[in-house]
């Protein structure tokens with residue numbers, strides 16, 4: 001890539017990378033399968049490793065870095081707010097939290113917001129909301145989808161519809177059952193007298209970039225209305241403009257007759273909301289089934305020390321301001337459409353490697369064939385997605401595997417189209433080599 005310094009092997013000074021990896025080896029719990037890469041700094045959608053090698057980041061910290069790395073205005077906002085007021089407890093009011101809640105409510109529908117610090121913690125709030133809602137009738141069960149992902153806490157691994165996150169941590173938190181995604185009949189047939197809510201992602205992220213169908217969204221809404229249940233949505237990955245609208249359901253139902261009034265009853269968000277500063281939240285609808293849902297979690301029912309600090313909220317507010325000011329929603333829509341056509345061309349050119357394209361907006365990817373069917377990958381027993389991500393990384397491009405066969409692109413919402421084109425060139429070169 002242009003502007004890249006010489007490769008590390010030609011650099012006479014010893015690389016600090018090995019020493020840093022040793023620190024991880026010796027002192028960090030090995031719960032992640034990490035790539036060897038040791039990162040040092042970033043700017044926009046570029047990252048540099050400790051040897052000065054430059055990478056184009058199309059993974060965006062797994063859909064977190066909504067404005068790329070080291071955004072000068074976010075850095076300034078953090079510094080200014082830190083000098084003014086960094087943290088106060090939730091025993092008091094402060095302006096940034098109130099303003100941020102207003103921003104979120106205004107962009108969804110009348111309701112209220114609770115602030116947390118991560119996706120899993122935001123989802124935890126949804127589970128508690130549902131249990132409180134059903135409590136006096138003895139209803140507590142939440143249906144979630146197979147291949148879903150809702151986080152790594154005990155309740156969230158119970159909610160997640162993937163065995164690999166549950167294994168070894170039994171007994172599971174009770175009250176969760178899984179139904180096949182996008183299968184309305186299965187949802188209807190799964191209801192029990194204890195069922196109080198259904199939780200889905202608008203676009204499954206970790207499960208391989210599968211959007212909910214229009215029929216599924218509208219059908220689940222009807223099912224919940226008929227059975228006095230809550231429809232909960234996990235927007236942690238697919239929310240915050242990633243699909244080209246604030247929340248995925250707004251994009252998925254755009255222009256669909258009869259869908260104008262569709263709303264979930266509560267929705268979680270995190271990742272892109274803070275652009276890299278940890279913050280999560282859930283929005284809850286004002287009133288549903290005759291209950292003031294937004295006021296259901298009254299004083300003393302739920303809380304967290306760090307949720308919605310002045311610092312976190314100031315950054316999130318600045319991100320909203322920049323997204324609006326710089327027209328990034330239109331940007332994600334138009335560049336996202338272009339990306340879909342480019343990925344389709346790649347899929348048509350390399351049908352022996354690529355099985356199909358997935359997702360929408362700035363949440364797209366390639367579904368690969370199984371490893372043993374791809375000539376360049378058959379020699380290793382690592383999944384095709386991982387081998388592809390690895391080869392792209394060596395070509396200077398960072399992407400994210402999703403399951404065994406999908407390679408995800410979750411770039412910053414302000415990624416310029418010419419940089420994305422550069423990234424697609426790297427993908428094309430790797431495909432050429434392994435086809």
Ligand SMILES: *Cc1c(COP(=O)(O)O)cnc(C)c1O
Pocket residue numbers: 117118119120121123149150151152201205206234235236237238270271
């Ligand atoms: C990442 C993710 C979570 C968990 O968020 P954490 O911040 O890691 O706790 C939950 N749901 C979805 C859809 C996610 O992608």
